[in-house]
């Protein structure tokens with residue numbers, strides 16, 4: 001089966017885990033639980049597997065980028081800076097996320 005490895009990145013509390021939960025139909029959690037380390041969620045998508053790496057805060061997350069084929073980058077405000085990750089990236093504003101649509105857009109950029 002086709003598999004893709006996708007990083008979920010952005011500032012703390014920018015909605016990364018919320019994005020992954022909504023994409024996987026796991027519901028919306030109002031409380032904030034900071035992610036520790038990184039959680040990898042294999043997720044079915046149209047006969048493919050997306051391995052979603054939901055990162056917590058940490059100085060060394062960039063070291064994983066060579067493994068990644070694409071990234072969702074969450075921002076809290078429109079003016080927040082977005083780093084160049086060197087891979088196809090879909091930027092998502094926290095308050096305007098539409099995870100299924102955002103993921104479709106990323107996969108288009110990845111030519112999947």
Ligand SMILES: Nc1nc2c(ncn2[C@@H]2O[C@H](COP(=O)(O)OP(=O)(O)OP(=O)(O)O)[C@@H](O)[C@H]2O)c(=O)[nH]1
Pocket residue numbers: 010011012013014015016017018019029030031032033034035036055056057074094095096097
């Ligand atoms: N109102 C509203 N709250 C949101 C939205 N997205 C996330 N939140 C809330 O924002 C908080 C932080 O969300 P998380 O998804 O845990 O943030 P995170 O980026 O994974 O944070 P770290 O794991 O610490 O890096 C939680 O309390 C969520 O309920 C949104 O679109 N609207």
Ligand SMILES: [Mg+2]
Pocket residue numbers: 016017018033034035054055056
């Ligand atoms: Mg998180």
